[in-house]
Amino acid sequence: xxxxxxxxxxxxxxxxxxxxxxxxxxxxxxxxxxxxxxxxxxxxxxxxxxxxxxxxxxxxxxxxxxxxxxxxxxxxxxxxxxxxxxxxxxxxxxxxxxxxxxxxxxxxxxxxxxxxxxxxxxxxxxxxxxxxxxxxxxxxxxxxxxxxxxxxxxxxxxxxxxxxxxxxxxxxxxxxxxxxxxxxxxxxxxxxxxxxxxxxxxxxxxxxxxxxxxxxxxxxxxxxxxxxxxxxxxxxxxxxxxxxxxxxxxxxxxxxxxxxxxxxxxxxxxxxxxxxxxxxxxxxxxxxxxxxxxxxxxxxxxxxxxxxxxxxxxxxxxxxxxxxxxxxxxxxxxxxxxxxxxxxxxxxxxxxxxxxxxxxxxxxxxxxxxxxxxxxxxxxxxxxxxxxxxxxxxxxxxxxxxxxxxxxxxxxxxxxxxxxxxxxxxxxxxxxxxxxxxxxxxxxxxxxxxxxxxxxxxxxxxxxxxxxxxxxxxxxxxxxxxxxxxxxxxxxxx
Amino acid sequence: xxxxxxxxxxxxxxxxxxxxxxxxxxxxxxxxxxxxxxxxxxxxxxxxxxxxxxxxxxxxxxxxxxxxxxxxxxxxxxxxxxxxxxxxxxxxxxxxxxxxxxxxxxxxxxxxxxxxxxxxxxxxxxxxxxxxxxxxxxxxxxxxxxxxxxxxxxxxxxxxxxxxxxxxxxxxxxxxxxxxxxxxxxxxxxxxxxxxxxxxxxxxxxxxxxxxxxxxxxxxxxxxxxxxxxxxxxxxxxxxxxxxxxxxxxxxxxxxxxxxxxxxxxxxxxxxxxxxxxxxxxxxxxxxxxxxxxxxxxxxxxxxxxxxxxxxxxxxxxxxxxxxxxxxxxxxxxxxxxxxxxxxxxx
Numbered sequence: 090x091x092x093x094x095x096x097x098x099x100x101x102x103x104x105x106x107x108x109x110x111x112x113x114x115x116x117x118x119x120x121x122x123x124x125x126x127x128x129x130x131x132x133x134x135x136x137x138x139x140x141x142x143x144x145x146x147x148x149x150x151x152x153x154x155x156x157x158x159x160x161x162x163x164x165x166x167x168x169x170x171x172x173x174x175x176x177x178x179x180x181x182x183x184x185x186x187x188x189x190x191x192x193x194x195x196x197x198x199x200x201x202x203x204x205x206x207x208x209x210x211x212x213x214x215x216x217x218x219x220x221x222x223x224x225x226x227x228x229x230x231x232x233x234x235x236x237x238x239x240x241x242x243x244x245x246x247x248x249x250x251x252x253x254x255x256x257x258x259x260x261x262x263x264x265x266x267x268x269x270x271x272x273x274x275x276x277x278x279x280x281x282x283x284x285x286x287x288x289x290x291x292x293x294x295x296x297x298x299x300x301x302x303x304x305x306x307x308x309x310x311x312x313x314x315x316x317x318x319x320x321x322x323x324x325x326x327x328x329x330x331x332x333x334x335x336x337x338x339x340x341x342x343x344x345x346x347x348x349x350x351x352x353x354x355x356x357x358x359x360x361x362x363x364x365x366x367x368x369x370x371x372x373x374x375x376x377x378x379x380x381x382x383x384x385x386x387x388x389x390x391x392x393x394x395x396x397x398x399x400x401x402x403x404x405x406x407x408x409x410x411x412x413x414x415x416x417x418x419x420x421x422x423x424x425x426x427x428x429x430x431x432x433x434x435x436x437x438x439x440x441x442x443x444x445x446x447x448x449x450x451x452x453x454x455x456x457x458x459x460x461x462x463x464x465x466x467x468x469x470x471x472x473x474x475x476x477x478x479x480x481x482x483x484x485x486x487x488x489x490x491x492x493x494x495x496x497x498x499x500x501x502x503x504x505x506x507x508x509x510x511x512x513x514x515x516x517x518x519x520x521x522x523x524x525x526x527x528x529x530x531x532x533x534x535x536x537x538x539x540x541x542x543x544x545x546x547x548x549x550x551x552x553x554x555x556x557x558x559x560x561x562x563x564x565x566x567x568x569x570x571x572x573x574x575x576x577x578x579x580x581x582x583x
Numbered sequence: 584x585x586x587x588x589x590x591x592x593x594x595x596x597x598x599x600x601x602x603x604x605x606x607x608x609x610x611x612x613x614x615x616x617x618x619x620x621x622x623x624x625x626x627x628x629x630x631x632x633x634x635x636x637x638x639x640x641x642x643x644x645x646x647x648x649x650x651x652x653x654x655x656x657x658x659x660x661x662x663x664x665x666x667x668x669x670x671x672x673x674x675x676x677x678x679x680x681x682x683x684x685x686x687x688x689x690x691x692x693x694x695x696x697x698x699x700x701x702x703x704x705x706x707x708x709x710x711x712x713x714x715x716x717x718x719x720x721x722x723x724x725x726x727x728x729x730x731x732x733x734x735x736x737x738x739x740x741x742x743x744x745x746x747x748x749x750x751x752x753x754x755x756x757x758x759x760x761x762x763x764x765x766x767x768x769x770x771x772x773x774x775x776x777x778x779x780x781x782x783x784x785x786x787x788x789x790x791x792x793x794x795x796x797x798x799x800x801x802x803x804x805x806x807x808x809x810x811x812x813x814x815x816x817x818x819x820x821x822x823x824x825x826x827x828x829x830x831x832x833x834x835x836x837x838x839x840x841x842x843x844x845x846x847x848x849x850x851x852x853x854x855x856x857x858x859x860x861x862x863x864x865x866x867x868x869x870x871x872x873x874x875x876x877x878x879x880x881x882x883x884x885x886x887x888x889x890x891x892x893x894x895x896x897x898x899x900x901x902x903x904x905x906x907x908x909x910x911x912x913x914x915x916x917x918x919x920x921x922x923x924x925x926x927x928x929x930x
Contacts, residue, residue: 399816420818431816438816440809444877446802447809455806456817458799465798509817 099124099291100145100163100176100260105154107140107315114140116315117154122260127282127292129302129325132312133334133500133528138295141312142262145293146178147171158260172200175259179249179266181526186249189238194220196237197252227251228281241386243270250278254285261285262293265526267301272384279305297528299327300555331529351375354546355396355414355427355517360405362391366570368405373517373546378539380549380561381572388570389550390432393519396548397429398422409516423456426516430506430523432550437521438506442495449497450476450490453509460513479508484534500531507535511542518547524556536560613874615921620889627896634899641778647891648784649674649839653858654865654883655791656832661866661878662795663828664808665714665721670836670862672732673706675855677840679736682745682850685765687757692765696841703837706732707830714829715822729859737852745850761848769845780842784884787835791880804828805877864915865890871918890914 098121107115115137122128132138144151147165156163158174165171168178187196195202197220202211217233224231229247232240237248246266253261263282267275282292282305296302302309303325311319311333319333356372369392373379381389394400396407398416407414409425416422419429431437440447446455454461454472461471476490483504487497494502503523510518518539524532536559539547550567551557557564557575566575611618627634653670660667681699684690690698706728713724741752749757771779795801806814807821815821843854868889869875869882893914894907902910 397816418818419816420820423818429816431812436810436812438813440806440813444809445796445805451802455802455814455819458802462799465800466793467797467799467802 097160098122099159101155101157102141103155103157105141105144105151105156107137107144107149107152113315115144115151118312118315118317120310120317122291122293124259124291125286125289126307127286127294127305129306129309130293130295130312131297131302131309131330131334133530136312136334136528137315138312139264140315142178142264142293142295145171145176145260145262146180147176172256172258175257176262177253177256177258177260178262179246179253179264181264186245186252187237189236191237192233193231193235193237193240193244193248194233196248197223197231197233197255200252200256223255224251227254228277228284243274243386246270247274247278250281254281258290260291260293262295264295265297266294267296267298275301297526298553298555299331303327334529351377351543355407355409357396357407358405360392360395360407361403362388362395362570363403369572371565371572373548375516375546376543377562378547378549378560380551380557380564381567382551382554382557382564382575383567384552387567389552389567390521391570392567392572393429393521393548393550394431396422396517397427397519399429399431426514427519428456428510428515428517429519430510430521432521433525434502434506438509439494439502442493447494448476448490449480449485449487449492449494449505452494452505453479453512456509457513475512476508479505479512483508483538498528498531499526500528500534503527504531504535504538507538511538515545518542518545520547520549522551523549524551524553532556532559609874612921615874616868616872616885616889616918620885620892623892623896627892627899631896631899634896637776639895639899641776641781643891643895644781644784644888645778646895647887648778648780649842650858650861650865650891651784651884651887652787652839652842653836653862654869654887655787655880656835657862657866658869658878658880658883659791659795659804659828660721660832662801662804662808663825664811665725665825665828667710667725667829667832667836668722668859668863669706669710669725669728669732670832670839671855671859672729672736673703673833673836674840674843674858676732676736677703677837678844678847678854679740679745679850679852680837681765681841681844682761683739685761686745686747686749686759686850687739687751689759690762692762692768695762695765696768699837699841700834703834703840704830705833706837707833708826710833711826711829715825733855740850740852742852744852766845766848769842769847780846783838783842787838788880788884791831795880800824808878861890861911862887864911868915868918871921876923886918 100122102118102120102122105115105118106113118141130138130141143149145156147168147170150164158176163174163176165174165176171178187193187199194216198216201219220233224233227247227250229251231247231251232244237245240248250263250266266278270278279301282294286292294302294305306325307323309319309321309325309330310317311330313334319330321330351374353372354375357369359368359370361368366388381392383389391400395402398419398421402415409427414425414427416425416427422429439452446452450472453476462468473490479485480487480490485497485501485504485508487501494505497505507523523535527535539549539560549557549560564575565572624635633639653674656670657667677699680702681695684695684698710725710728713719713728714721719727740749743749745757747757747760751757768779773779773782795804803814803819803824806817806819807824811821839858840855844850847854865887866878866883868886869879870877872879872882872885875882890911893910897906897910898904
């Protein structure tokens with residue numbers, strides 16, 4: 090399947106360094122990447138993965154060192170130059186692949202529209218035909234006529250990958266490509282990647298998901314602090330890789346089930362998320378952590394949004410501490426003690442970092458302003474103290490309460506979201522995909538903080554069963570807007 | 584709105600660059616507009632010593648007071664992520680409304696002022712209705728309102744300016760007159776020579792500055808403008824706060840109209856002509872003040888004063904009137920380039 094190891098490397102990286110201000114992001118990387126192999130690039134947030142990828146993608150040059158592609162010096166001045174030379178990158182953020190108002194077909198052909206040598210006039214039909222060819226060669230079934238702004242993250246991800254594949258690439262870089270894909274879509278992507286590997290592409294695959302990596306990777310390279318700290322061939326020992334990544338051995342990943350749960354605090358009875366969905370029954374007790382797992386679009390977000398007042402309850406009833414609970418808005422739910430941290434922290438929790446309130450302290454304080462500043466005036470140090478407490482308690486790496494959020498890594502940003510909702514006692518804490526783009530170290534800290542909170546019933550939605558196993562006392566599986574105990578087959582009591 | 588890993592990297596880079604080359608450059612950027620203001624002041628004083636007279640400085644402030652008040656209102660709508668383009672027409676139609684109330688309806692100052700302010704608040708509610716319930720994008724809704732009011736103010740008088748003796752469309756002649764108490768809003772001086780409009784400007788600036796920067800309402804305004812979904816999920820009453828921003832903006836615009844009417848002493852149909860663009864410019868120049876890069880009330884007021892000083896000085900130096908718009912435009916382009924362009928490293 091894979092070519093002989095003796096073939097010369099396709100991409101040779103020697104002594105590459107990069108510093109941002111006083112921070113050394115890459116401290117001398119030597120790495121050979123061979124054709125026809127899938128190389129897993131692992132590392133906690135801030136380890137230097139993105140910096141290395143961005144250098145290869147032509148976003149910025151290295152400070153020192155050299156990169157050779159097929160023996161020729163590779164120093165792209167722009168992403169486009171990198172793509173022309175044969176290195177194509179699919180970034181994690183897929184909103185920027187296209188724009189609302191363009192069809193998916195247009196998005197697939199964007200590179201050609203930008204090509205000065207392409208014909209000036211384009212007909213809808215020829216666009217449609219070429220786009221269909223690109224989608225077919227990638228093996229995806231894409232909604233070509235839909236507006237790019239209306240399609241979901243999984244479709245956007247597939248559009249990005251299909252477009253990348255349409256270029257004549259010899260190296261394909263994928264950054265967390267399955268983060269927003271369902272299991273089935275991910276499977277399809279994997280078989281496509283295996284096909285590309287067989288065709289001789291070198292694939293640099295960045296992911297936090299060890300399940301994906303153990304399925305795909307021929308080799309794993311681990312970065313920490315801008316250095317390569319481990320380089321392992323198949324079969325890859327992921328426990329060792331993870332230990333290298335965070336710099337300490339990982340404790341048993343599975344949550345210890347609690348001996349006794351507290352009093353029941355929240356229950357759903359006959360709740361249906363849409364008209365012909367099956368009724369959901371769920372009871373949460375004080376001090377327990379319950380996880381809901383299932384593919385994207387299964388209804389996890391909808392369930393949490395309904396419980397948190399962000400969506401109207403249509404059928405059935407919810408009870409909080411025995412009393413009927415029907416929040417009309419998130420504000421209602423928060424006032425009753427049911428708080429929701431939505432999916433994608435940038436969209437659901439943060440204001441832009443250069444905007445008032447875009448600091449660690451401001452982010453934590455936002456829902457609590459009324460309680461903390463009853464006079465209306467922002468006086469006193471309540472806000473700063475809350476942030477200092479959170480920084481100390483959760484080990485948030487930030488320069489202080491006034492630090493802008495964009496100076497924090499993803500894991501630390503997610504800790505700030507958690508700190509916001511733990512700053513005041515809540516009865517029920519709802520977390521939608523709280524581990525998105527969070528490295529293992531920060532994930533362990535967040536899980537510890539969730540499990541240490543004995544006064545709150547916590548419900549976590551995650552599409553990654555591994556995460557559910559790590560965090561939860563009980564796990565439910567969700568599919569087609571229905572909820573069922575998860576586990577008999579997987580060996581976990583629900 | 585969404586931060587992507589890509590931009591975070593570039594921001595970190597920019598932040599890193601800022602740390603590496605700290606000090607003077609940053610300080611200059613923060614204080615650029617004050618530095619320029621000082622240079623202008625010294626320059627104009629050297630060229631024309633009368634510039635620095637208390638009376639002249641007060642006349643500069645009086646000239647910019649209406650623009651500053653309107654700009655402060657726009658700033659509040661910018662904070663909630665909107666934009667109120669109806670303030671010029673609200674001010675102009677308030678001039679007409681005040682004049683009509685006194686000249687045709689024979690109301691006195693105590694009745695006219697609340698009536699006109701209520702008219703402004705009503706327009707703000709109408710804007711909010713269009714934006715929040717009809718879901719018209721704010722730029723379009725308020726621009727449409729601008730046209731609507733610009734036309735509406737002409738209808739009661741059949742397009743004539745309002746003064747005693749005005750012939751109404753019915754053929755009658757209006758016999759009322761401007762209440763002297765009303766005129767003093769625009770003309771009185773207090774505290775040894777400070778014009779009342781300047782005092783009003785200061786009061787509006789201080790109140791709105793405290794509201795936006797030092798109260799939880801202000802924090803929520805900015806949270807809505809920064810990320811409305813996040814603000815809603817954090818429990819903020821987003822609809823109510825956006826509504827109040829438009830009501831504040833339009834009410835302040837009608838206050839501006841009252842000042843204009845009191846100063847001019849007649850209902851001039853063309854009185855609001857340049858108010859909208861001038862106050863938008865002040866709000867945008869305000870982004871550059873102290874390198875804040877977001878709407879802020881003090882910045883808006885400083886921006887309005889800056890343009891006022893520049894125009895006053897140039898007028899004293901006999902620069903022709905027709906160069907004024909060019910000067911304003913140049914200041915705006917410069918301020919915006921300063922805010923967004925310099926010191927931000929490219930990817």
